[in-house]
């Protein structure tokens with residue numbers, strides 16, 4: 224298992240989940256009912272409503288942004304930041320243990 228902490232956009236809600244490697248950060252959030260991730264397309268990299276901001280000092284733990292994710296990140300409702308990622312494109316690995324993501328204020 225590997226832990227991910229999800230923080231609401233205003234910092235008031237925080238939840239840490241143990242996620243089985245191979246599961247995406249989006250899937251784990253949806254299964255647990257975490258607010259702030261919508262995932263309209265179900266993880267097909269076609270909606271950008273699973274946008275998260277990754278704690279900046281952890282970006283090196285993540286796989287690089289692929290061309291489809293890059294294109295979708297251009298259309299996020301809340302502003303794209305240097306630490307923006309789509310959570311459906313982040314599949315947990317043991318190396319990602321301790322990851323912290325903050326949801327944007329708006330997804331749609």
Ligand code: FES
Nearest residue numbers: 266268270271311
């Ligand atoms: S769930 Fe639609 S792009 Fe991630």
